[in-house]
């Protein structure tokens with residue numbers, strides 16, 4: 001049996017300065033009430049937000065206030081610190097070029113390409129770790145994982161041209177894993193899964209020269225281009241941004257999604273619960289936060305171990321309760337029905353329940369300040385990725401080869417922390433909300449009887465006007481969850497089906513939109529369809545890498561109709577995005593032909609040329625563009641008008 005790595009404390013455990021707490025806690029009660037209402041749209045988050053202000057526990061909203069006002073040049077994308085001749089800022093009329101001679105348009109374009117490349121790298125590196133695990137499983141170096149969906153393994157292998165004839169599962173896993181890993185540095189100048197896109201969409205990519213060639217190659221080239229003295233033309237720079245993003249959507253992210261299904265099961269509709277109310281005061285509570293399901297799936301197994309359960313009881317708990325957060329939470333919710341404590345801005349609030357024994361994280365979207373929050377309670381923050389060792393956390397080096405032993409050690413540490421809980425600080429005054437999740441492409445097709453025809457017929461008849469992928473994060477520039485929930489409600493009312501991922505999907509879950517009963521909020525056409533199929537009008541399609549499922553769904557519809565994705569009555573939206581990953585997602589949606597509305601302005605307003613390229617110029621190249629509209633009701637108008645235009649063009 002493999003040995004668990006030993007935990008290491010990264011730096012000192014922080015001790016939140018009493019003065020900090022006093023400073024925040026001295027707030028006038030009326031201001032607390034006002035801020036509680038301003039900060040979130042989620043009713044069940046409000047008691048926790050109020051508590052943080054009463055007790056002086058710093059949150060993302062406090063830090064956002066402390067950062068105001070932001071530098072207006074940075075906010076417009078007009079600052080550059082890329083090399084040691086800078087930093088430079090463009091301040092007309094005199095400071096109109098950086099030291100190297102780059103003007104505002106170039107600086108804005110380079111900064112945006114940097115964001116796209118960062119996001120694409122994050123998703124794709126996650127995908128690589130999943131593919132490495134499949135390969136290790138096939139080669140016999142990894143033994144803690146199993147193939148949960150052998151049918152999908154063989155289907156994918158066939159897609160990769162692997163002859164699966166007489167080969168056993170492990171041989172197929174090794175060959176498929178190797179083929180997928182080769183896509184990161186392929187010499188073929190093409191990505192296998194991009195072949196799923198309709199021919200007309202691939203033709204657009206070919207004509208523009210943006211068909212993704214290799215996953216690592218596009219990211220590395222992007223980083224090369226942002227080196228001083230390389231990129232000089234803003235349009236040329238951003239066209240490569242589209243190519244880089246396509247290598248994420250149709251490459252790294254799609255690999256992550258597909259192989260996660262092979263290893264952990266392809267999601268099917270299931271029921272669960274969401275919001276901070278999923279914390280159970282009588283149990284040992286462990287939150288799983290981050291993105292990659294490799295660790296969290298193992299923790300699910302370890303927590304089910306009778307020895308761990310017995311240990312929890314020995315310490316006075318009634319059992320072990322796992323809850324998810326952010327995209328790790330989405331992966332667990334989709335496949336295992338593990339309850340979800342919330343989205344990005346719930347990560348600090350869940351600690352303030354006083355009943356969280358451990359917050360286990362891997363990477364992405366994890367506030368580096370979490371150990372400070374946890375220091376106000378007994379909660380252990382446990383980091384696990386060598387890429388994300390968080391000062392003040394306890395670090396376990398997670399490797400697929402020792403996955404189960406590590407997971408058990410982590411669960412044990414959480415269970416042994418239960419007696420340290422201060423009972424008088426336990427605070428869970430809210431009830432969780434029911435959700436139905438698990439709408440993978442396969443599950444949607446299955447619900448339609450195995451073919452896309454019923455959905456196409458419903459769209460053609462106008463019963464469903466079209467579909468929108470609503471994705472992305474929380475951002476303190478938008479009231480928490482307001483953008484997601486308002487937009488989703490408005491669209492379903494107009495008979496537009498919403499398919500959602502990431503923190504947008506969780507926001508809808510907390511607002512009750514992921515229940516079949518939410519059909520009553522939809523227009524007459526969509527509500528009738530939902531009632532007859534017993535599904536919600538907002539379909540949860542998974543985590544952020546699972547935006548690849550939305551691309552796949554769009555590709556299936558395009559292929560069924562033999563048209564490019566840009567001709568379909570589809571749109572995308574990211575009402576509360578914050579992350580570089582969201583920029584990559586938005587870029588691959590648009591590059592794939594999906595009109596996409598952002599609720600938060602990217603840092604591009606310093607360059608009218610870049611704004612015009614993204615909102616107008618791209619239409620001539622990829623038949624899609626971005627729009628920015630902070631008001632979700634106006635965003636719904638834009639989306640509905642776009643869908644109606646596409647319907648007219650299709651003659652339906």
Ligand code: SF4
Nearest residue numbers: 080083086088098100
């Ligand atoms: S790359 Fe140019 S604009 Fe950027 S910091 Fe260096 S000199 Fe300034």
Ligand code: SF4
Nearest residue numbers: 365472473502503544
């Ligand atoms: S939606 Fe945004 S905040 Fe949420 S997990 Fe994904 S990238 Fe992070």
